[in-house]
Amino acid sequence: MIQLYDFPGGIHPPENKELSNPGQLVTLPLPEELIIPLGQHIGAPSEAVVKKGDQVSKGQLIAKAIGSRSADLHAPTSGLIADVSDQQVAHASGLKETCITLHADGKDTWHANITPADPEQLSDDEVRQRIYAAGIIGMGGAGFPSNAKLATDKPIHTLLLNGVECEPYISADDTIMQVDSDGIVKGTRLLMRLLGQVKCIIAIEDNKPKAIATMQAATADDAAIEVVVIPTKYPSGGEKQLIQNLTGKQVPKGGIPADLGILCVNVATVNAIHDAVYLGRPSIDRITTVTGKGVNKPGNYRVLVGTKIDFILDQCEMDASANKVVLGGPMMGFQLPSIQVPLVKTSNCLLVPGVDEFPAADAAMSCIRCGQCEVVCPAQLLPQELYWLAKSDAFDKIEQYNLMDCIECGACAYVCPSQIPLVQHYRYAKGVIRHKAQEAKQAEHAKLRFEAREQRLIDEKNAKEERRKARAAAAAAAQAAKRASQADGDDPIAAAKARVAAKQQAAKAQATDSHPEPAAKPNHKELKTAAAIARTKLKKAQKAFADAAATDHPDTDKLQTTVNELTQRSAAAAEALAKFESQLGVDPEAIKAAQVEWAKANAKVRKLTKLAPEDDATEAVHKEYQQTLDAAQKDLQQAESHLQSLKNPTEESS
Amino acid sequence: MSILIYAILSLTVMALIFGAILGYAAKRFKVEGNPIVDQINELLPQTQCGQCGHPGCKPYAEAIANQTDPINRCPPGGEATIKALADLLDVEVLPLDAEAGVDSIRKIAYIREDECIGCTKCIQACPVDAILGAAKLMHTVIVDECTGCDLCVEPCPVDCIDMLPIEVTKQSWHWHKPDNLIATDRQPNLTVTGEDAA
Numbered sequence: 129m130i131q132l133y134d135f136p137g138g139i140h141p142p143e144n145k146e147l148s149n150p151g152q153l154v155t156l157p158l159p160e161e162l163i164i165p166l167g168q169h170i171g172a173p174s175e176a177v178v179k180k181g182d183q184v185s186k187g188q189l190i191a192k193a194i195g196s197r198s199a200d201l202h203a204p205t206s207g208l209i210a211d212v213s214d215q216q217v218a219h220a221s222g223l224k225e226t227c228i229t230l231h232a233d234g235k236d237t238w239h240a241n242i243t244p245a246d247p248e249q250l251s252d253d254e255v256r257q258r259i260y261a262a263g264i265i266g267m268g269g270a271g272f273p274s275n276a277k278l279a280t281d282k283p284i285h286t287l288l289l290n291g292v293e294c295e296p297y298i299s300a301d302d303t304i305m306q307v308d309s310d311g312i313v314k315g316t317r318l319l320m321r322l323l324g325q326v327k328c329i330i331a332i333e334d335n336k337p338k339a340i341a342t343m344q345a346a347t348a349d350d351a352a353i354e355v356v357v358i359p360t361k362y363p364s365g366g367e368k369q370l371i372q373n374l375t376g377k378q379v380p381k382g383g384i385p386a387d388l389g390i391l392c393v394n395v396a397t398v399n400a401i402h403d404a405v406y407l408g409r410p411s412i413d414r415i416t417t418v419t420g421k422g423v424n425k426p427g428n429y430r431v432l433v434g435t436k437i438d439f440i441l442d443q444c445e446m447d448a449s450a451n452k453v454v455l456g457g458p459m460m461g462f463q464l465p466s467i468q469v470p471l472v473k474t475s476n477c478l479l480v481p482g483v484d485e486f487p488a489a490d491a492a493m494s495c496i497r498c499g500q501c502e503v504v505c506p507a508q509l510l511p512q513e514l515y516w517l518a519k520s521d522a523f524d525k526i527e528q529y530n531l532m533d534c535i536e537c538g539a540c541a542y543v544c545p546s547q548i549p550l551v552q553h554y555r556y557a558k559g560v561i562r563h564k565a566q567e568a569k570q571a572e573h574a575k576l577r578f579e580a581r582e583q584r585l586i587d588e589k590n591a592k593e594e595r596r597k598a599r600a601a602a603a604a605a606a607q608a609a610k611r612a613s614q615a616d617g618d619d620p621i622a623a624a625k626a627r628v629a630a631k632q633q634a635a636k637a638q639a640t641d642s643h644p645e646p647a648a649k650p651n652h653k654e655l656k657t658a659a660a661i662a663r664t665k666l667k668k669a670q671k672a673f674a675d676a677a678a679t680d681h682p683d684t685d686k687l688q689t690t691v692n693e694l695t696q697r698s699a700a701a702a703e704a705l706a707k708f709e710s711q712l713g714v715d716p717e718a719i720k721a722a723q724v725e726w727a728k729a730n731a732k733v734r735k736l737t738k739l740a741p742e743d744d745a746t747e748a749v750h751k752e753y754q755q756t757l758d759a760a761q762k763d764l765q766q767a768e769s770h771l772q773s774l775k776n777p778t779e780e781s782s
Numbered sequence: 783m784s785i786l787i788y789a790i791l792s793l794t795v796m797a798l799i800f801g802a803i804l805g806y807a808a809k810r811f812k813v814e815g816n817p818i819v820d821q822i823n824e825l826l827p828q829t830q831c832g833q834c835g836h837p838g839c840k841p842y843a844e845a846i847a848n849q850t851d852p853i854n855r856c857p858p859g860g861e862a863t864i865k866a867l868a869d870l871l872d873v874e875v876l877p878l879d880a881e882a883g884v885d886s887i888r889k890i891a892y893i894r895e896d897e898c899i900g901c902t903k904c905i906q907a908c909p910v911d912a913i914l915g916a917a918k919l920m921h922t923v924i925v926d927e928c929t930g931c932d933l934c935v936e937p938c939p940v941d942c943i944d945m946l947p948i949e950v951t952k953q954s955w956h957w958h959k960p961d962n963l964i965a966t967d968r969q970p971n972l973t974v975t976g977e978d979a980a
Contacts, residue, residue: 167952221955492960552960559956566954571828574929577910578830578838 133376150299162434171197200263222465262404268394292365295457315402421482422450501540612747613754830909831931857883904934
């Protein structure tokens with residue numbers, strides 16, 4: 129028997145657990161439609177692997193985990209995937225989320241992959257793989273994926289099974305311990321095997337005598353598993369409170385129980401692990417308490433994940449007068465914005481209060497500083513201070529008062545004589561702080577990206593500047609070479625002048641020597657011009673005609689005749705040109721090629737002229753530059769004469 | 783007389799020694815840059831939107847540190863940033879300068895991809911490289927990187943960029959502030975069920 133410590137604070141609200149007949153499990157009939165939200169766990173939502181129109185069987189994978197804190201989802205029954213779309217989910221915000229809609233075919237046939245196994249024959253890795261593949265998440269409400277929890281690298285010496293269930297009204301864990309103690313114990317032994325040398329404590333509150341008796345009987349022959357009965361006090365089921373109660377130690381701020389060598393798992397989760405490993409069954413159903421005076425058939429029901437809450441409440445004969453439905457217990461649950469939403473893996477209770485069961489809260493009055501909230505706070509915070517700070521939006525200061533350690537148990541609000549909605553203030557402040565932290569993270573990220581970009585732009589600019597400098601240096605060298613060649617007495621200006629003079633002379637001589645062409649005979653150039661003019665005229669007329677046709681102008685007919693006439697003329701001109709050219713032996717393709725050659729040579733010369741070296745460059749550089757320039761100029765002249773010869777073969781030959 | 787000389791001498795020697803120590807410390811522990819600029823920059827929202835009239839948050843932080851610009855020219859930061867800056871610099875809180883723009887909800891740029899002509903102008907405008915694309919190919923915004931600065935909207939020649947408010951998801955949603963009720967101002971149905979149990 130281990131020594132119990134106790135934890136500070138806590139309250140004793142009316143339990144009302146007998147209302148839901150703990151220990152009697154009823155299986156709900158198969159609903160026609162199931163809606164499976166993709167984000168049931170904490171962490172990133174899963175990704176659907178089925179699409180509309182797919183036929184699935186019970187237990188088949190329908191959504192795959194994304195990242196390490198995510199879990200697979202499976203079809204709760206066989207049927208047809210009717211849709212993958214955004215739908216409202218069971219969340220206080222009433223927001224939508226991507227869900228898979230499944231229309232049950234009523235056959236409820238298991239998928240072929242679902243096979244039982246003997247864990248004795250499986251390796252530890254295979255057991256872990258079966259747990260992972262079953263998509264099991266913490267069923268006490270937190271929704272933390274079990275495989276991620278088991279993958280801890282911290283040394284664990286105690287496995288703590290949480291069967292406390294301290295919240296009033298709820299009896300789902302009580303029921304599962306009574307009806308399936310065998311599954312829980314087998315699941316526990318599996319976890320103990322995976323964790324190595326550990327002892328196990330099953331903690332149960334003393335208001336569940338039947339569950340205690342059943343679990344004690346089931347573990348009587350195992351010295352490593354101990355059932356510990358703890359006194360009833362809310363919130364003794366909180367992970368941190370339970371650990372303090374059993375060990376006297378506190379989980380460090382911001383830490384997890386594994387820091388103390390303890391792994392805390394809910395009993396329903398352990399049962400799901402048993403089902404996954406022994407039977408191969410994924411997490412597709414759970415036990416949910418439906419209770420409150422607003423339902424005529426309260427009790428514990430085995431429901432499929434994805435069953436719509438209005439269907440469940442119909443089956444439990446909800447009173448027509450009931451005006452609200454709470455998901456979770458009376459202390460930590462929240463009022464559902466709509467009951468047309470699906471139940472998820474973490475939903476342990478549906479509470480439908482009767483009309484006079486939870487009277488609407490009186491409006492909050494001023495805080496009278498009675499300090500009762502401080503007395504009951506299990507986290508030893510200062511709820512009053514936190515309230516003032518949250519009310520005045522002093523978020524920096526409220527963090528110094530350890531708001532983030534608040535477990536939102538609601539004990540402070542429960543005892544507040546002024547009926548101040550304290551927890552709602554804390555939830556608001558926590559939300560804003562998380563949001564701000566997120567924004568700060570994004571701002572830091574944006575800053576890094578901005579700075580990286582600035583640096584890149586500066587680097588690019590510097591590189592450009594360097595390239596420019598390198599070019600300038602090369603040009604200076606070329607200039608120097610030019611100077612050097614000038615010094616040799618080879619004056620380029622005089623040479624160029626001489627070349628021009630020679631050219632003029634030659635042209636004169638050619639003009640006098642060549643026979644003038646007979647005026648009657650059409651000239652090549654003239655023919656070309658005529659053809660081009662005819663083409664342009666035709667184009668203009670065609671455009672005018674198109675415009676007129678588009679606007680239904682009265683002159684359209686006239687324009688039509690003009691266009692026809694011009695088409696003929698243009699054709700005639702083109703024909704005449706072609707005939708003349710063929711007579712002359714002009715090859716248009718060759719001319720084009722020659723033109724390209726000439727343009728290339730011309731560009732080279734111009735480029736070189738620009739690159740003339742600086743005056744102060746060395747002689748050798750000048751000389752080299754001059755040689756290159758001369759060679760380029762020679763090339764240009766050759767290209768020019770070649771082009772001329774092609775263009776005017778008659779003139780050349782004559 | 784000799785006492786006077788000894789006193790002057792010893793004081794001079796001490797002054798030299800401490801001067802040397804201080805001089806060495808000033809060199810050894812020299813702080814690069816202006817630390818107040820970094821502190822101010824930490825408080826700015828880093829949208830790099832330029833609505834303050836500076837090309838980015840850091841230049842504005844420098845302007846504030848040099849006291850050439852008031853602290854109220856950052857619309858994306860809004861009142862919260864002004865308050866934080868006022869706290870840091872120990873100056874008075876000013877209302878947001880309307881000239882710089884209005885405090886609005888945070889938005890994210892989305893490119894209507896069918897209409898994008900691939901001109902790359904928005905890519906050049908984006909201060910955080912959050913737009914992906916190449917010349918004559920469709921561009922798109924990397925939503926996670928976008929700061930909602932608006933700078934890409936103006937250069938777009940075909941106006942295909944929309945600034946849309948960030949959608950609230952189940953993950954980003956948080957509880958609103960409870961109504962500040964007093965007893966004479968009765969409202970039914972407070973949603974925290976903790977009280978309901980009472």
